[in-house]
Amino acid sequence: MSGQTHGRTDAPAHGGAGAPVAEYEPVFVGEGRRRLDAILARYPTKAGALLPALWMIQEKHGWISPTGMAEAAEVLGLTAAYVKGVVTFYTMYHQHPVGRHFVQVCTTTPCNVCGAEKVGEAFLKATGAKRYGETSPDGNWTIVEVECLGACGFATPVMINDEFIESVTPESVPALVARYA
Amino acid sequence: MGFPHPTHPKENPVLSRHFGEAEARSYDGWVKRGGYRALEKALGLTRDQVIEEVKASGLRGRGGAGFPAGVKWSFMPKQKTKPHYLCCNADESEPGTFKDREIMRWTPHALIEGCAIAAYAIQAEQVYVYIRGEFTEPIQVMQAALDEAYAQGVLGPNAMGKGVRIDITIHRGAGAYICGEETALMNSIEGKRGNPRIRPPFPAAVGVFGCPTTINNVETLSSVPHIIERGGTWYKGLSLSNPKSTGTKLFSICGAIAKPGNYEVTMGFPLKELLYDLAGGMRPGRKLKAVIPGGSSVPILTAAEAEETLLDYEGCVAKGTMLGSGGMIVLDDTTDMVYQVMRLARFYAHESCAQCTQCREGTAWTVKILQRLLNGEGRREDLSLLLDLAEQMTGRTICVLSDSCAAPVVSAIKKFRPEFEAYLRNGKPAARA
Ligand SMILES: Cc1cc2nc3c(=O)[nH]c(=O)nc-3n(C[C@H](O)[C@H](O)[C@H](O)COP(=O)(O)O)c2cc1C
Ligand code: SF4
Numbered sequence: 001m002s003g004q005t006h007g008r009t010d011a012p013a014h015g016g017a018g019a020p021v022a023e024y025e026p027v028f029v030g031e032g033r034r035r036l037d038a039i040l041a042r043y044p045t046k047a048g049a050l051l052p053a054l055w056m057i058q059e060k061h062g063w064i065s066p067t068g069m070a071e072a073a074e075v076l077g078l079t080a081a082y083v084k085g086v087v088t089f090y091t092m093y094h095q096h097p098v099g100r101h102f103v104q105v106c107t108t109t110p111c112n113v114c115g116a117e118k119v120g121e122a123f124l125k126a127t128g129a130k131r132y133g134e135t136s137p138d139g140n141w142t143i144v145e146v147e148c149l150g151a152c153g154f155a156t157p158v159m160i161n162d163e164f165i166e167s168v169t170p171e172s173v174p175a176l177v178a179r180y181a
Numbered sequence: 182m183g184f185p186h187p188t189h190p191k192e193n194p195v196l197s198r199h200f201g202e203a204e205a206r207s208y209d210g211w212v213k214r215g216g217y218r219a220l221e222k223a224l225g226l227t228r229d230q231v232i233e234e235v236k237a238s239g240l241r242g243r244g245g246a247g248f249p250a251g252v253k254w255s256f257m258p259k260q261k262t263k264p265h266y267l268c269c270n271a272d273e274s275e276p277g278t279f280k281d282r283e284i285m286r287w288t289p290h291a292l293i294e295g296c297a298i299a300a301y302a303i304q305a306e307q308v309y310v311y312i313r314g315e316f317t318e319p320i321q322v323m324q325a326a327l328d329e330a331y332a333q334g335v336l337g338p339n340a341m342g343k344g345v346r347i348d349i350t351i352h353r354g355a356g357a358y359i360c361g362e363e364t365a366l367m368n369s370i371e372g373k374r375g376n377p378r379i380r381p382p383f384p385a386a387v388g389v390f391g392c393p394t395t396i397n398n399v400e401t402l403s404s405v406p407h408i409i410e411r412g413g414t415w416y417k418g419l420s421l422s423n424p425k426s427t428g429t430k431l432f433s434i435c436g437a438i439a440k441p442g443n444y445e446v447t448m449g450f451p452l453k454e455l456l457y458d459l460a461g462g463m464r465p466g467r468k469l470k471a472v473i474p475g476g477s478s479v480p481i482l483t484a485a486e487a488e489e490t491l492l493d494y495e496g497c498v499a500k501g502t503m504l505g506s507g508g509m510i511v512l513d514d515t516t517d518m519v520y521q522v523m524r525l526a527r528f529y530a531h532e533s534c535a536q537c538t539q540c541r542e543g544t545a546w547t548v549k550i551l552q553r554l555l556n557g558e559g560r561r562e563d564l565s566l567l568l569d570l571a572e573q574m575t576g577r578t579i580c581v582l583s584d585s586c587a588a589p590v591v592s593a594i595k596k597f598r599p600e601f602e603a604y605l606r607n608g609k610p611a612a613r614a
């Protein structure tokens with residue numbers, strides 16, 4: 001697939017490449033295996049459990065490494081290449097380690113006309129991250145612009161990791177960043 | 182949490198009646214408010230009776246296309262030879278739309294009840310509620326409500342003690358607008374990339390996991406318990422303008438407006454009153470410039486057109502646009518139309534699944550051309566190029582994402598041409614706030 005603007009293939013290559021690679025701890029053993037079995041019971045095919053399984057991997061490791069993809073492939077009877085094809089389609093699956101705090105700022109039109117770009121800039125400034133997608137020098141923060149978060153009446157919505165925060169303004173950013181630091 | 186605002190006298194709260202009441206989220210709180218009576222009633226009717234009631238109500242799909250819900254259900258095979266499935270579309274990613282999120286976070290049991298009734302009607306034992314991955318809070322609220330519904334025997338192998346199996350499973354998306362398109366949604370549930378499928382076959386014949394499937398929006402399904410309880414005739418009577426548009430609808434209103442939020446009114450309600458009475462009008466000192474009324478995927482209305490529009494399917498068509506999801510994006514006189522249209526096109530370029538050439542290349546080129554215009558590097562032929570491109574992008578692709586990108590671009594150039602020409606003439610970026 002061509003072009004740079006196609007989000008389905010160009011999930012930003014988040015920084016933080018220097019993070020030490022710890023030994024991979026398998027996800028689908030013990031309690032994890034039991035959770036997966038409960039999920040599998042809800043789908044007529046094993047592949048149906050792939051998206052939930054990928055979420056479990058990301059929950060545990062913070063991102064989905066090639067080893068993680070291989071583990072998902074193994075337990076669900078798929079090939080690693082197939083799993084990779086799926087992971088790369090969805091922007092919320094991280095294919096690289098991200099900063100300890102991953103911030104997504106909506107800047108689509110409805111939020112944009114409410115000043116969302118200023119909110120994004122305030123996050124860059126408050127965290128020291130140089131630009132969108134690049135992790136801050138202390139390795140703690142990665143800020144990205146995202147498309148509509150489905151909360152346009154609460155401009156500007158921001159996600160910090162799994163927390164969804166409504167009505168963020170440039171003025172409220174420093175306190176938010178301090179809360180997470 | 183942003184909600185609620187006090188109900189405005191002109192609102193007609195059916196779905197939103199209990200928004201803001203934390204207690205309504207619990208099973209007990211829901212039952213206290215009359216919850217699960219409709220499911221009990223439906224399970225005592227034949228499947229055909231349920232479908233007839235929904236047909237009689239005139240309820241049309243709230244996800245965008247407005248297809249009559251009861252008619253859609255009646256397409257499902259009567260003789261069951263394979264499992265049937267119901268998919269609830271909670272992917273809500275259309276810019277300007279944030280109503281389903283509110284339904285799920287405040288009245289999760291309303292959606293569960295609607296899903297259960299629909300599942301019964303179409304003989305589905307498994308329901309997948311596909312919730313976009315970013316909706317962490319609605320997912321938690323829905324999961325807690327589901328756990329309670331199972332514990333109370335509302336769901337499971339013997340739902341409501343009536344001997345039918347109804348299971349409901351949340352399937353969390355992972356960041357892809359296109360998965361709101363119904364066939365992409367089904368692929369995503371199957372553990373595939375979310376590429377839309379070529380139709381036919383239609384989902385009622387070959388849907389998720391190759392089985393007959395019905396897909397409905399959150400708001401559509403949440404309306405069903407009211408219809409079963411109070412009758413299709415009652416619902417059909419809720420209509421202020423055209424009898425083909427019935428019931429109440431949650432309108433999300435956002436952008437440059439004083440009081441953004443969700444407002445529930447009867448179909449056919451004047452957009453002007455929604456803007457100025459319910460949503461508090463423009464911000465101080467600002468004037469209305471335009472409204473994109475159906476989420477971002479529909480033609481833009483000028484201020485004058487918007488003020489004459491009646492909010493129902495026909496009312497929007499009469500003004501050359503569409504009701505879509507009912508998400509109203511308000512733009513005021515400080516809006517740079519060219520920049521905001523570029524920003525919308527960027528959304529579609531980002532979200533294109535890239536299967537179809539017209540869409541993949543068309544959305545990307547639309548952004549490039551608009552960007553060069555904004556940079557003061559526009560060429561004289563660029564506006565006609567944009568219009569040509571839009572024509573190539575319309576009606577030729579596997580799904581309508583491509584058309585959705587073209588619609589706001591074409592209408593903006595037609596209705597706000599001087600702004601585009603100013604960028605061409607001045608050859609330099611105009612001042613942006
Ligand atoms: C690109 C695209 C995105 C869509 N996104 C959504 C969505 O987020 N939510 C939704 O309910 N319908 C969405 N739809 C419409 C669905 O395909 C489908 O028509 C709808 O879910 C059917 O439910 P309804 O008949 O109850 O409206 C989308 C359609 C397209 C083409
Ligand atoms: S129109 Fe666009 S989004 Fe839809 S199937 Fe084609 S490439 Fe994918």
Ligand code: FES
Nearest residue numbers: 106111148149152
């Ligand atoms: S445009 Fe920002 S949440 Fe929808």
